[in-house]
Amino acid sequence: MTGSQAPGSPLHLSTAELFAAAEAEVRDDDPEWHWEHLVALHERATPEVFRTAWALAGDADPRRRELGVRVMREVGRDDPAAADLRRGNWPVLLDLLDREKHPDVLPWVVSAIGYNEVPGALPAVLRLAGHPDAEVRFRVAANIPCLVDPAAPEEAALAVLRVLAEDDDEDVRGYARYGLVEELGASI
Known part of the structure; x- marks a missing residue:
C-alpha cells in the first residue's frame, strides 16, 4: 500500500x-x-x-x-x-447544453464540453457568448480554444472571442484576449 x-x-x-x-x-x-x-x-x-x-x-x-x-x-x-x-x-x-438553465450548473456544462472537446458543440457554445451571467461568458471564452483547430480556428469562434475581449467583466475580457492571442495566435 x-x-x-x-x-x-x-x-x-x-x-x-x-x-x-x-x-x-x-x-x-x-x-x-x-x-x-x-x-x-x-x-x-x-x-x-x-x-x-x-x-x-x-x-x-x-x-x-x-x-x-x-x-x-x-x-x-x-x-x-x-x-x-x-x-x-x-x-x-450536448443534451445538457441545450436545456440547462440553472446558473450554478450551466457554467460547468460549458467547461465540461471544452474539457471533453465535444465535437459539434461549438455553435451552441458560441450562442452563449451573450449570456447575462458573466460566469457563463467566462466559460465560453475559456473553452472556445478547446473546441477549434488552433491551426485553423473557425472565423465565428474568433469573432465571438473578439466580442468577449471587450466584455464588461474583467475576467471574461482577460480570458478572451488570452485565448485569442496566446492559444489561437490571432489578433484582438
Missing part, C-alpha cells in the same frame, strides 16, 4: 461513498477548494463512475446535476483506456 492509499484515503471508498462525499463537497462549495472526493472520482475512470455521472446529469436537483457534470468534466482525462467512456459523455453534455 502506498502512502496515497492510506486507510483514511478516499481511494478506499466505494464509488457510491465517493459520490456521496463529493456531493457534500459540491453542496458546501468550500472556498478552500477541498475537493478530495471529487478528485478521487476523476481518477476512478470506471464504467460505474461514468454511468453514475450520466444519471446525475439528469437529476431534478441542480447540485446533483452539477456533481455529475463536474465528474464528467475530468474523469479519465489522463487515462487513454477511458477514451471510449469519455466519448460517452458527449451526448449527455
Whole structure:
C-alpha cells in the first residue's frame, strides 16, 4: 500500500461513498477548494463512475446535476483506456447544453464540453457568448480554444472571442484576449 492509499484515503471508498462525499463537497462549495472526493472520482475512470455521472446529469436537483457534470468534466482525462467512456459523455453534455438553465450548473456544462472537446458543440457554445451571467461568458471564452483547430480556428469562434475581449467583466475580457492571442495566435 502506498502512502496515497492510506486507510483514511478516499481511494478506499466505494464509488457510491465517493459520490456521496463529493456531493457534500459540491453542496458546501468550500472556498478552500477541498475537493478530495471529487478528485478521487476523476481518477476512478470506471464504467460505474461514468454511468453514475450520466444519471446525475439528469437529476431534478441542480447540485446533483452539477456533481455529475463536474465528474464528467475530468474523469479519465489522463487515462487513454477511458477514451471510449469519455466519448460517452458527449451526448449527455450536448443534451445538457441545450436545456440547462440553472446558473450554478450551466457554467460547468460549458467547461465540461471544452474539457471533453465535444465535437459539434461549438455553435451552441458560441450562442452563449451573450449570456447575462458573466460566469457563463467566462466559460465560453475559456473553452472556445478547446473546441477549434488552433491551426485553423473557425472565423465565428474568433469573432465571438473578439466580442468577449471587450466584455464588461474583467475576467471574461482577460480570458478572451488570452485565448485569442496566446492559444489561437490571432489578433484582438
